[in-house]
Amino acid sequence: xxxxxxxxxxxxxxxxxxxxxxxxxxxxxxxxxxxxxxxxxxxxxxxxxxxxxxxxxxxxxxxxxxxxxxxxxxxxxxxxxxxxxxxxxxxxxxxxxxxxxxxxxxxxxxxxxxxxxxxxxxxxxxxxxxxxxxxxxxxxxxxxxxxxxxxxxxxxxxxxxxxxxxxxxxxxxxxxxxxxxxxxxxxxxxxxxxxxxxxxxxxxxxxxxxxxxxxxxxxxxxxxxxxxxxxxxxxxxxxxxxxxxxxxxxxxxxxxxxxxxxxxxxxxxxxxxxxxxxxxxxxxxxxxxxxxxxxxxxxxxxxxxxxxxxxxxxxxxxxxxxxxxxxxxxxxxxxxxxxxxxxxxx
Amino acid sequence: xxxxxxxxxxxxxxxxxxxxxxxxxxxxxxxxxxxxxxxxxxxxxxxxxxxxxxxxxxxxxxxxxxxxxxxxxxxxxxxxxxxxxxxxxxxxxxxxxxxxxxxxxxxxxxxxxxxxxxxxxxxxxxxxxxxxxxxxxxxxxxxxxxxxxxxxxxxxxxxxxxxxxxxxxxxxxxxxxxxxxxxxxxxxxxxxxxxxxxxxxxxxxxxxxxxxxxxxxxxxxxxxxxxxxxxxxxxxxxxxxxxxxxxxxxxxxxxxxxxxxxxxxxxxxxxxxxxxxxxxxxxxxxxxxxxxxxxxxxxxxxxxxxxxxxxxxxxxxxxxxxxxx
Numbered sequence: 031x032x033x034x035x036x037x038x039x040x041x042x043x044x045x046x047x048x049x050x051x052x053x054x055x056x057x058x059x060x061x062x063x064x065x066x067x068x069x070x071x072x073x074x075x076x077x078x079x080x081x082x083x084x085x086x087x088x089x090x091x092x093x094x095x096x097x098x099x100x101x102x103x104x105x106x107x108x109x110x111x112x113x114x115x116x117x118x119x120x121x122x123x124x125x126x127x128x129x130x131x132x133x134x135x136x137x138x139x140x141x142x143x144x145x146x147x148x149x150x151x152x153x154x155x156x157x158x159x160x161x162x163x164x165x166x167x168x169x170x171x172x173x174x175x176x177x178x179x180x181x182x183x184x185x186x187x188x189x190x191x192x193x194x195x196x197x198x199x200x201x202x203x204x205x206x207x208x209x210x211x212x213x214x215x216x217x218x219x220x221x222x223x224x225x226x227x228x229x230x231x232x233x234x235x236x237x238x239x240x241x242x243x244x245x246x247x248x249x250x251x252x253x254x255x256x257x258x259x260x261x262x263x264x265x266x267x268x269x270x271x272x273x274x275x276x277x278x279x280x281x282x283x284x285x286x287x288x289x290x291x292x293x294x295x296x297x298x299x300x301x302x303x304x305x306x307x308x309x310x311x312x313x314x315x316x317x318x319x320x321x322x323x324x325x326x327x328x329x330x331x332x333x334x335x336x337x338x339x340x341x342x343x344x345x346x347x348x349x350x351x352x353x354x355x356x357x358x359x360x361x362x363x364x365x366x367x368x369x370x371x372x373x374x375x376x
Numbered sequence: 377x378x379x380x381x382x383x384x385x386x387x388x389x390x391x392x393x394x395x396x397x398x399x400x401x402x403x404x405x406x407x408x409x410x411x412x413x414x415x416x417x418x419x420x421x422x423x424x425x426x427x428x429x430x431x432x433x434x435x436x437x438x439x440x441x442x443x444x445x446x447x448x449x450x451x452x453x454x455x456x457x458x459x460x461x462x463x464x465x466x467x468x469x470x471x472x473x474x475x476x477x478x479x480x481x482x483x484x485x486x487x488x489x490x491x492x493x494x495x496x497x498x499x500x501x502x503x504x505x506x507x508x509x510x511x512x513x514x515x516x517x518x519x520x521x522x523x524x525x526x527x528x529x530x531x532x533x534x535x536x537x538x539x540x541x542x543x544x545x546x547x548x549x550x551x552x553x554x555x556x557x558x559x560x561x562x563x564x565x566x567x568x569x570x571x572x573x574x575x576x577x578x579x580x581x582x583x584x585x586x587x588x589x590x591x592x593x594x595x596x597x598x599x600x601x602x603x604x605x606x607x608x609x610x611x612x613x614x615x616x617x618x619x620x621x622x623x624x625x626x627x628x629x630x631x632x633x634x635x636x637x638x639x640x641x642x643x644x645x646x647x648x649x650x651x652x653x654x655x656x657x658x659x660x661x662x663x664x665x666x667x668x669x670x671x672x673x674x675x676x677x678x679x680x681x682x683x684x685x686x687x688x689x690x691x692x693x694x695x696x697x698x699x700x701x
Contacts, residue, residue: 112449145481153448154481158472164438165473168445168453175401175427175451182445194465198438205433360479361517363486363541374574374610374622 039248040258045307047315056254058322064105064253065317068097068310070335071121074130075284077339078120078137082288086347087137091118095251095283098309099215101125102256102278103183106264110180112151114166116159118215118282119185123152130342140349141356151180159220160190163199163212170208170267181267182210183260189220191234200275204241209267211260212275215250217282222295238275250278251309283308380560383553385527386416386492389534390454392564394424397452400538403430404439404456404492413458414494414553440466440491444473447489452538460495460547461504467512474543475518490537494550495523496588496638497685500678501550507675508639510586513545514616514648520569521616523547525590527558529613532567540569549588556591572619578608581632581695584623584649586612589636589686596691605699615645623649624656631662632698638685641669663701668694 042053049055075094081087093100096118104113104125113119113126120133127150135143136155146152153169156162166184173180190196191214203210214234218225231237238245244266248255256278263274281304285292292301317323323331380388393400402417402424408431411418421429432439436457443453457463463470474487497506513521522537522544524530530548537544575590576597585593590611597607608626612619627633633653635646650665668686676684 142482145484148484153485154477158468161441161468161472164441164469165445165448167438168442168447169449170445171442172446172449172451176449180449195437195441195468198433198435199441201433201435202438202442356482358517360482362478362520363483372621373625374572374619376574376577 039246040255040262041249041252042254043252043312043316045312047312047319049316058320061254061313061317062322064101064257065313065323066331066335067101067105067125068121068253068313069331070338071097071101071124072310073332073335074120074124074133074339077343078134079284079288081134081343087134088139089287089289090137091287092282092284093118093121095304095308096215096217096280097121098253099213099250099256099278099280100185102253103185103213103260106257106260107183108179108181108264110151110178111264112153112166112169112180112182114153114162114182114184115155116162116186117155117157118187119155122185126150126152128152130339131345134343134346135349138346138349140346141352142349143346160186160193160195162186163190163195164202166210166212167199167203167206167208170203170210170273171206174207174209179268181264182208183264184210184212186212186214187220188214188216188218188225188228188234189223190214191237192228200241200243200273203273204243207270207272210273211263211267212273213260214275214277215280216277217280219282219295221286221290233277235275235277243273243275245275245277247277247279250280251307251312253309253313280309281307377559377561379557380527381554382524382527382530382549382556383414383416385531385560386534386548387418387420389531390417390420391423393454393535393538394420394428396564399450399452400454401428401430401446401451402454402456403432403443405432405434405458407431407456412456414550416456416492436462436465437469440469440474443489444469444477444487447487448477448485452488454490454492454538457491457493459505459507460493460509461507463491463493463509466491470513470519470543471516475516478542479518486541487543488541490534490544490546492546492548495547496549496551497675497681498551498588503677506678506681508637510547510615511639511643511645514645518542519616520544520614521547522569522614523549523587524613525549525552525587525611526556528560529567529573531560532565533569533613535564536566536569539566544569547587551588552591567613569614570617570619571613572622573611573613574608575611576607576609578606578630580606580630581608581634581699582626582630583607583609583634583636583691583695584612585609585636586615589638592686592688593636593691595688596695599688599692600695605695607695618648618652620652620656623652627653627657628660631660634666634668634691634694634698636668636686636691638670640672641667642672644669663698666694666698
């Protein structure tokens with residue numbers, strides 16, 4: 031990961047979890063909420079990797095290390111806002127209210143998995159990289175046309191910024207003044223290809239200049255910084271000032287998916303250096319130093335998270351087998367599945 | 377009932393939809409201020425405003441993808457792709473998202489949008505402005521494909537497509553934009569997506585066509601009528617869903633079938649029509665199903681297009697061949 035000076039951007043915690051000089055002291059209750067949500071996501075992620083290794087779910091793309099971006103962004107959103115996630119954004123989806131068992135069911139290959147319940151405005155995971163960026167632009171623009179306060183938050187990786195849909199989506203949103211926040215989880219790699227082979231631009235945030243919108247880079251492993259940056263961008267969007275591109279620097283601690291072997295393209299030194307900066311431990315260090323999280327508190331939080339995860343995993347694994355009729359039942363609206371013919375008339 | 381051209385009927389249909397439903401947004405390249413390169417949207421921005429009839433950036437994937445987000449949120453976008461040859465950058469959005477959003481969320485999210493696209497040849501257009509790509513979209517469960525050949529069907533099918541809860545590819549035969557006229561009602565009406573139309577009754581052979589190939593087939597039918605061959609012409613109007621029942625009913629009566637399309641032959645939609653006939657009317661057939669199509673080649677520069685796209689004489693020859701079999 032490239033060292034970077036975040037001067038002028040929201041920043042709270044240094045790499046060691048110390049409150050940066052001049053940083054506003056975070057609200058203790060809110061900081062603890064962020065911690066618990068990140069902890070839940072991390073432990074669910076680890077559990078999913080284990081379930082895959084046991085052959086109980088399919089290929090899984092671990093998100094460990096990127097919770098700072100995902101939770102920071104998701105927790106900045108208002109209830110009416112819509113989240114447009116990628117396949118690695120289960121942490122953000124869960125933070126927006128996607129049930130954990132639904133996430134596990136999705137990676138089990140169960141057709142009833144991954145569907146947000148009514149009232150949870152989470153779009154299905156985008157699988158083709160970057161192709162959901164125009165959806166966020168369109169949803170946000172539609173909300174503006176209708177006079178609703180809803181905004182879009184779109185998550186994507188650094189690789190997605192090479193896709194045409196990144197350009198088309200940001201350009202549309204900028205031209206239309208759509209209330210959308212585009213959050214790039216820049217983890218330095220698109221599977222194996224490093225950022226230097228993805229773009230010659232020094233910063234992904236710099237691409238915002240080309241669209242005439244604000245762009246900023248924050249430390250994605252500082253969840254408080256991501257939260258502040260996205261909240262600020264959402265405030266601007268809601269006030270009618272259009273979209274923002276937020277680049278959050280982070281690191282994928284695990285492989286691209288359970289089928290990937292990152293030792294083929296990353297060094298052990300690099301990985302251990304990244305591990306030392308990871309967002310969950312960083313926040314925990316801060317909370318402990320601030321007297322907000324004792325060892326006992328932490329153990330209790332971990333046990334609570336594990337209990338929720340266990341319940342979700344059991345619910346998912348105990349799902350009714352999928353109904354083969356579901357394969358075709360939802361192709362088009364039920365009232366319109368048959369061509370009503372018989373004999374052609376003039 | 378005023379007389380309308382096919383493009384006038386489309387404009388009229390768009391105006392009806394914009395007036396009746398505040399969720400409808402017409403969008404695309406040049407659809408606003410200039411009223412579309414063919415003038416299909418002429419006057420609509422003046423009447424309904426720049427937030428209902430929207431000039432978008434020049435980006436087909438962006439148009440389709442943005443329309444998906446708008447539709448999922450509750451609007452009814454009607455997006456124009458300027459020519460069917462330029463729909464290709466949007467295919468990922470249509471295939472990966474529009475076609476399957478309902479299925480992958482069991483109806484929690486849907487994409488009720490219409491993509492209007494002028495298609496087809498014989499207008500002396502530059503390269504890649506004459507494509508007929510219906511087979512791509514008919515191969516795509518979750519998407520409907522309509523292709524009118526008359527002003528009445530153009531307006532009625534368009535209004536049905538806009539009202540439809542699923543994505544519809546609406547193919548407009550450029551060749552017929554101003555060459556066919558018909559008295560049609562001023563007010564809104566729908567022609568349901570699905571049922572085929574009997575364009576000409578006949579007892580000897582069934583000719584199946586859509587879009588610009590319908591009048592070509594009718595001329596061919598007129599030509600062979602002088603030889604004592606009564607050709608029935610069926611205008612499918614909607615390719616997906618396909619009105620298989622009407623098709624089969626006709627072929628069981630006539631025992632012979634010719635499918636006509638201006639798209640290339642191999643894996644064209646005519647192959648699907650022929651297969652359906654073989655599956656459901658095999659024992660009624662007096663001859664193999666004939667396909668009268670463009671050859672398997674890229675659409676040529678326009679000095680050759682009359683040789684590429686089936687002409688009435690080609691269809692008449694195909695009719696004679698199945699009758700004489």
